[in-house]
Amino acid sequence: MDIGTLIGMLLAFGLIVGSIFLGGSLKAFFDIPSVLIVVFGTIAVTFIMFPMSMVFGSIKIMLKAFFAKPSDPKEMIKTIVGLADIARKASLVALEKAPVDDPFLKKGVLMAADGTEEETIRSVMEVEIAFMKQRHAMGQEIFNSMGTMSPAFGMIGTLIGLVNMLQNLDDPTSIGPAMAVALLTTFYGAVLANVVFLPIAKKLEVRSAEEILFMEIAVEGILSIVRGENPRIIKEKLESFLAPALRKVEE
Numbered sequence: 001m002d003i004g005t006l007i008g009m010l011l012a013f014g015l016i017v018g019s020i021f022l023g024g025s026l027k028a029f030f031d032i033p034s035v036l037i038v039v040f041g042t043i044a045v046t047f048i049m050f051p052m053s054m055v056f057g058s059i060k061i062m063l064k065a066f067f068a069k070p071s072d073p074k075e076m077i078k079t080i081v082g083l084a085d086i087a088r089k090a091s092l093v094a095l096e097k098a099p100v101d102d103p104f105l106k107k108g109v110l111m112a113a114d115g116t117e118e119e120t121i122r123s124v125m126e127v128e129i130a131f132m133k134q135r136h137a138m139g140q141e142i143f144n145s146m147g148t149m150s151p152a153f154g155m156i157g158t159l160i161g162l163v164n165m166l167q168n169l170d171d172p173t174s175i176g177p178a179m180a181v182a183l184l185t186t187f188y189g190a191v192l193a194n195v196v197f198l199p200i201a202k203k204l205e206v207r208s209a210e211e212i213l214f215m216e217i218a219v220e221g222i223l224s225i226v227r228g229e230n231p232r233i234i235k236e237k238l239e240s241f242l243a244p245a246l247r248k249v250e251e
Helices: 003-023 032-049 052-067 073-089 092-097 103-113 118-166 172-226 231-239
Strands: none
Touching (some): 003 052, 073 092, 073 172, 073 231
């Protein structure tokens, strides 16, 4: 589990709820019609903008923001250097029996062991990266769109509340409570957008960048092995993908 995502979201909601308690009553900030128009209105237009299968699939995508465990590129580099040692001491064919856990790296290793040409290996692996980027971008777009639409529905709810309030101006005592209810939809929309939807979209973008880096290291590593490069040179080359603080890889 990504503790940072969980802590951040709990802290954000905690600060909001705490501020409400310090300034008044939590009950005053709860209005069922406002919840319905913001939450279900946002969900409704999401079904209009995206295919139903993608909207339902976004639930699984959202869980990656909380539970996805980022791969360790240093371990990937260590594995690739080990594979390079095997290929150098034996042959590329020997890589077929080498233990590799990562499916993407395993695919490249098997193609190398089969004697596949370098350009073909690059093409196959880069196509997989490209389609993965496309899938991830669509998942991010769903949450970005929800983050855009929830404040809009908050404003729609506010306008509805104001219209209802203006129709009852003959009772001055009802104006204050009616205005408060009208503003709640804007409040709900802002909270959902800035605490839930947009942060999740950004976290998914970060997760995608981490996975792409991991896969690019795998591609360059496999191609270096096919070219017969020295394992130490491969290690130095792959470490250049990492930030300087992460470049110390155990032998």
